[in-house]
Amino acid sequence: MSFSNYFPIWNKLTPNQQERLLSSATLHKVSSGTVLHDGGPNCLGLILVRSGQLRAYMLSEEGREVTISRFFEMDLCLFSASCVMPNMQFDIFIAAEKDSEVWIVPACLYQNLMDESLALSNYSHNLITSHFSELMWLMEQIMWKSFDKRLAAFLLEESLLDETDSLKITHEKIANHMGTAREVVTRMLRYFQSENLVKLTRGTIELTDREGLENLKNE
DSSP states (O other): OOHHHHSTTGGGSOHHHHHHHHHHOEEEEEOTTOEEEESTTOOOOEEEEEESOEEEEEEOTTSOEEEEEEEOTTOEEOTTOGGGOTTOOOOEEEEESSSEEEEEEOHHHHHHHHHHOHHHHHHHHHHHHHHHHHHHHHHHHHHHSOHHHHHHHHHHHHHHHHTSSEEOOOHHHHHHHHTSOHHHHHHHHHHHHHTTSEEEETTEEEESOHHHHHHHHHO
């Protein structure tokens, strides 16, 4: 499918706006692990995912990561276009979690289109609000929800994304997603294993009791 099939509210733009958007959007193939946006004030532009999976995360001064959002096919990410989000100044990194194809639209053009199109402006502000809500939800989870419940929820989410109960993921990667230390993840996973919720082997975490993890998540 073409760019127009992926871009939200495409039919609410004028032919001229559609043409400018098409001519400016560039398609990029990125390998898993590639950092598309390295935080800071740089205004890369908006990212529209054609295929694959992206991860937006924050990085502490000590080098600890925490995932704040993920983006999949047909998702549009504005975290990389800080200049169109003047009230959301965060150092946010964006990287490919899987081999991906993405369109990048220059921020200056997107800002011009927002100024011209009420429909696009409203959509973008709703998207910014959604991004901000995700960030606030994450902070609430970190501050108020115990780590065992957060980890159970993360494992179940990963299982749904990968469509398997056998997760090929390291303790370090889980720690980066959840904003904690690898040792904390390892201790909790060993506790889960002692409770027969998971089975640990080298490089793999097998979910052996989904119902138990669901119950723990919802306690």
